[in-house]
Amino acid sequence: xxxxxxxxxxxxxxxxxxxxxxxxxxxxxxxxxxxxxxxxxxxxxxxxxxxxxxxxxxxxxxxxxxxxxxxxxxxxxxxxxxxxxxxxxxxxxxxxxxxxxxxxxxxxxxxxxxxxxxxxxxxxxxxxxxxxxxxxxxxxxxxxxxxxxxxxxxxxxxxxxxxxxxxxxxxxxxxxxxxxxxxxxxxxxxxxxxxxxxxxxxxxxxxxxxxxxxxxxxxxxxxxxxxxxxxxxxxxxxxxxxxxxxxxxxxxxxxxxxxxxxxxxxxxxxx
Ligand SMILES: Cc1cc2nc3c(=O)[nH]c(=O)nc-3n(C[C@H](O)[C@H](O)[C@H](O)COP(=O)(O)OP(=O)(O)OC[C@H]3O[C@@H](n4cnc5c(N)ncnc54)[C@H](O)[C@@H]3O)c2cc1C
Numbered sequence: 341x342x343x344x345x346x347x348x349x350x351x352x353x354x355x356x357x358x359x360x361x362x363x364x365x366x367x368x369x370x371x372x373x374x375x376x377x378x379x380x381x382x383x384x385x386x387x388x389x390x391x392x393x394x395x396x397x398x399x400x401x402x403x404x405x406x407x408x409x410x411x412x413x414x415x416x417x418x419x420x421x422x423x424x425x426x427x428x429x430x431x432x433x434x435x436x437x438x439x440x441x442x443x444x445x446x447x448x449x450x451x452x453x454x455x456x457x458x459x460x461x462x463x464x465x466x467x468x469x470x471x472x473x474x475x476x477x478x479x480x481x482x483x484x485x486x487x488x489x490x491x492x493x494x495x496x497x498x499x500x501x502x503x504x505x506x507x508x509x510x511x512x513x514x515x516x517x518x519x520x521x522x523x524x525x526x527x528x529x530x531x532x533x534x535x536x537x538x539x540x541x542x543x544x545x546x547x548x549x550x551x552x553x554x555x556x557x558x559x560x561x562x563x564x565x566x567x568x569x570x571x572x573x574x575x576x577x578x579x580x581x582x583x584x585x586x587x588x589x590x591x592x593x594x595x596x597x598x599x600x601x602x603x604x605x606x607x608x609x610x611x
Contacts, residue, residue, distance in 0.1 A: 367409035371455050372533045375405055385449060389442075399439055403428065403446050411456040415538045418464040419456050421447050458490060458535065460542040468495035476501060481509025482525075583609060 368375035373382075378400065383390035389400045410427060411419045424447055425440070450456045472495045477484045480502035488498040506512070510524040528547060531537040540547060556564045583605040600608075 364405040364409055367412050368405050370412060370533055370537075371408050373404075373408075373455075376401060381453070382449075386445070396442075400442065400446065403439070403443050404450065407443075407447055407450055408455060411450075412538075415459065415461060416542050417462050420464050454490070457493065459486065459539045460489070463493070467492075471495060471497050473497070474499070479503075479509060480507035482511055484509070579606075579609070 365375040373379055378386065378390050378397070382400075382404075386400060389396050406428060407419070407424055410424060421444065425443060428443060447456075474497040475488075475491050477488050477491075477498060477500045480500045484500050484502075485507065488500050491498050500507075508524075512523040514521045514523050527550065528534065528536050528540065531547075539545075556569060558564055583602050586609075587600050587602050587605045
């Protein structure tokens with residue numbers, strides 16, 4: 341595989357323009373791994389390689405980084421073992437029969453530990469005919485939903501139990517009269533090494549950079565005056581501090597004898 345940058349996701353290409361790193365390094369970094377060193381987990385799972393000769397160590401890293409790179413090239417589709425073997429055969433890794441076994445081990449390690457084939461991707465191979473078991477997941481927040489998808493991919497039957505009348509948990513969007521407001525998560529804090537950036541590619545979500553200047557608007561669409569914004573922020577912080585102090589001072593609710601959360605005290609003060 342030529343490292344010509346054509347098949348690299350745009351966010352990687354942008355960083356390449358800065359001349360900082362190349363595609364394989366990017367793929368490792370994006371997976372929160374070092375491109376030229378095994379992680380402690382890898383050293384434990386592949387002990388014979390981590391303690392073995394440098395040639396095998398390098399072969400391991402080359403195989404691992406290339407598999408990661410293939411995944412990031414097109415995370416909308418399942419990366420299959422066949423595709424990995426086919427691609428690695430074409431590049432500068434001599435796949436001796438011994439190394440083919442290693443490719444299989446590295447591939448299944450990366451898949452099992454969630455470095456590849458995670459999120460919302462299209463399956464390319466048939467689902468396992470026989471289910472491995474049934475898992476009940478409590479909560480249909482993003483963690484529960486993604487866990488269910490991953491377990492289904494691995495061949496488990498899954499059931500999600502959710503106490504609320506909607507899915508999404510702390511991710512929620514309020515819509516009224518054509519207006520849309522996010523009530524929970526809406527900011528992706530950093531794309532480097534963040535699996536959310538993979539989800540964003542997979543779901544075709546648009547990201548808009550948060551500007552340094554981020555004005556707040558009144559309902560009438562007029563920008564909130566600076567002085568008013570500062571007063572409200574000061575009052576909000578005072579209220580938060582008072583709630584925090586009280587929730588530490590009041591050990592429990594007099595009536596229910598339950599510990600008081602920040603929210604409980606907040607509601608008490610408002611009332
Ligand atoms: C106002 C706000 C703004 C935020 N902004 C950002 C942001 O900009 N960027 C960011 O990255 N993160 C942000 N976060 C944090 C982010 O939303 C959460 O980290 C993330 O959504 C948590 O997902 P989760 O699946 O782990 O948990 P949750 O979303 O809390 O999901 C847990 C689910 O489990 C259900 N549940 C709990 N107990 C039970 C039970 N016993 N039985 C059945 N169901 C149960 C709950 O109803 C809920 O649906 C924000 C959070 C809030 C509240």
